[in-house]
Amino acid sequence: MTQRWWCWLLLLALLPAGGAHGENIARIDRTQPLALEQQAGQRAGLFSERRFDSGAVGVRVVGNGEWRVYPAPGVVEPVLVFYHPYTARVTVQAHSGGAPRRQDMFSPDLDPQYSRRGLVFPLTGDGPVDVKVEGARYPLRVAVESAPAYAAADLWHVRLVLPAIGMVVGVSLVVLLFWAMLRERVYGLYAGAMLFQLLYAMCSYGEAYAWPGLSALAQFGAQGIWFSGSLATVLLVLLWLDYAGLRQVTPRLAFLMRLVGVYGCGLTLVLLLSPWPADKAWFPDVANALFLLTNAIALVTLMVAWWRGQVHAAYVLIAWVPTLVFTMWRALRFSGGERAEPWLEYGVPWMLAFTAVVLALGLADRMLTFRRERDSAKAHAERDGLTGVLNRGAIEHRLDWALIERQREHIPVSLLFIDLDHFKQVNDRHGHAVGDACLRAVTRVVSQQFQYGDQLGRLGGEEFVLVLSGVELHTAVRVGEEVAARIRHDCARVDGVAVYVTASIGAAQARGGDTVAALIARADQAMYAAKRAGGDRVVAEEAPCQAADSTKAPAGASVD
Incomplete structure (x- = not known):
């Protein structure tokens, strides 16, 4: 970045300066000395104006007061230019006579072919011109330029x-x-x-x-x-x-x-x-x-x-x-x-x-x-503080979106309700610190092994739900079996303590018109059926025809 800006500055330094800048002026004489109060007022803000003399070489400057400018001969279509006039009012009159011309950069009738970086006065002869400067807050640089050259530089x-x-x-x-x-x-x-x-x-x-x-x-x-x-x-x-x-x-x-x-x-x-x-x-x-x-x-x-x-x-x-x-x-x-x-x-x-x-x-x-x-x-607002997975509100929000997508795109949605078996005994026997470590270990197993981290939520205590978008019920049951097996194997020991954590899992698939609460409730019922069957297993929800006639089938169908 620094090298690029140095290149730009070098390019600007090589740009044409726009005219001779005072080389076409033979000399400038002050024709009327300033009063003391006028001299005291010649300042540019906090910067004191320098004192002028007619012998300045190179850049010619004029300040408040009256001056006589002697243009150098030989300039084609000469114009007298006062650069960057700011608040100055400049009046120019040929020394031999003629009507005075007055300009400042606020004037509405300045020559429109030039920009307002300078006040431009065409010169009609080679003789000297009288200049009166009023209201200048700093010295004005003055030059005699060729009109075509100045117009090109101004463009x-x-x-x-x-x-x-x-x-x-x-x-x-x-x-x-x-x-x-x-x-x-x-x-x-x-x-x-x-x-x-x-x-x-x-x-x-x-x-x-x-x-x-x-x-x-x-x-x-x-x-x-x-x-x-x-x-x-x-x-x-x-x-x-x-x-x-x-x-x-x-x-x-x-x-x-x-x-x-x-x-x-x-x-x-x-x-x-x-x-x-x-x-x-x-x-x-x-x-x-x-x-x-x-x-x-x-x-x-x-x-x-x-x-x-x-x-x-x-x-x-x-x-x-x-x-x-x-x-x-x-x-x-x-x-x-x-x-x-x-x-x-x-x-x-x-x-x-x-x-x-x-x-x-x-x-x-x-x-x-x-x-x-x-x-x-x-x-942080969506995450459970202990396990780092989604909290109840966040996972229900995700499930709600999944149900909306199901209706719009006809994508199946299934849910696994996971509840750890005999978890209270783990807390009572080994303390809550080990119990908390078990919860973190279970969420780590599900999130890392099955890559469903953003769809796993903790409802509270030792209860979790896993949202499976695009998954039919039979596939969800197989996923649940893998989850149960992983928990059984990877969570047998936690932090060096033999805890032998297992899980009861209920599986349910969304139906037409299902709400979040209805789907979770059916998966919850299937999970309790797994617990009644001895735990450490997966049970799928009842089929609709079975729910209509509860005398023809048990509450849940075990698939362990």
Whole structure:
């Protein structure tokens, strides 16, 4: 698995970067110095914006304020591109005059032939252009590109991002359907967390505002991005708590995680949506601080839970840590105005898709674990605690199903009623421990030698029944004779004690309209006939004609 992911990362690293990235700009000059309060406001969350100078080589960046950009000559169909604008508003005007053009990624009238990873301004001449940047929270990388080359690179960008988005949406919708059918909270939390995490990423990239149905989010501007990101954090914390069972495994850390990640982020969301305070400039700093603190606590909690044997905590760590690392690394690069290499830029959506798939696999494993626990509990509920065979309720349920199959498929069903002879004397003479060992030995003989383990049940005391599906009465009698012989031979000595256990067995075959109770009663009567005949033998039930005229035949017919 590790080698495969390194191969994918290498492939992303080799992808085309999409343009010259600033090589076509001769220089950038600041035309108006920022006021002190504006300089203090130039930050990307918790990351301070770097100071700019016109002598930067390679990657060109601009921040809040007014700039003059000098494009390099010779570019075919030049366009001025501001990459990853986020909340920035950019106004561009030719230095020689002309109407100013203003864009941000929330604008409904951006050129539809380009994605919204950048603001694109066509240039009509080789002269300098004046640029005004407002509302930027980190430096904007600016470049002059050839329009055909940029369009090709932008199309490649869309082709890389859309499959990752499709994977997250597809998996989330499938899990959402599971939630609709099963009404289990963890499925709803998974779908909500993944979809809002994806929405946050798409809003940050600007792609959400070009999609039908999501374009209405543009009217909320940056607050819409902050809201989706914070709500995704709240849902993720709730998902981790349920998904990995953190409340049970690490209760104190889980409480701290819920306090910061749910109540803390929830309170900031309430303040964000409320009219007070009117100025929301504080929100990104507070939200980023809570985001970092929440993830730090979550990582510690999940590692402790994993250390304590919670397997699903490992699923969360494997799924979420790579996405968290890529997201933080990307934020650090952008906060410094540095170029994000293709493997980093496209690693974020693909890591989110990786997270969705791994967590879905974890949900499947979680479901399998619950099913095993359910099956184990069911097995314990159906089994006799002493012998391990089916208890009375379970064997009667099996017999009921056999009778239903008989009526539907016309399959014969026979029953052997097994009662140990003089078992009370064994308990009185050798003690109940030896008596219990005898019961276990008898069930072992029947289950192992005749391979009817799942059809053998203990009714109580020393009484057992053996359900024989697809077996006629005469064949059931032969099976009963083999059972009696095995018990006589293999249970003569138990735990080194001579007990000479034998069994009286009654055989009966199901008839039309038989109930479980009626069939067991007839086999029971045949068993008592075997006991009256001296025990250690098999007796078949009376034939219907004999039962109608009891003066013509004895109660049972011995076949020993």
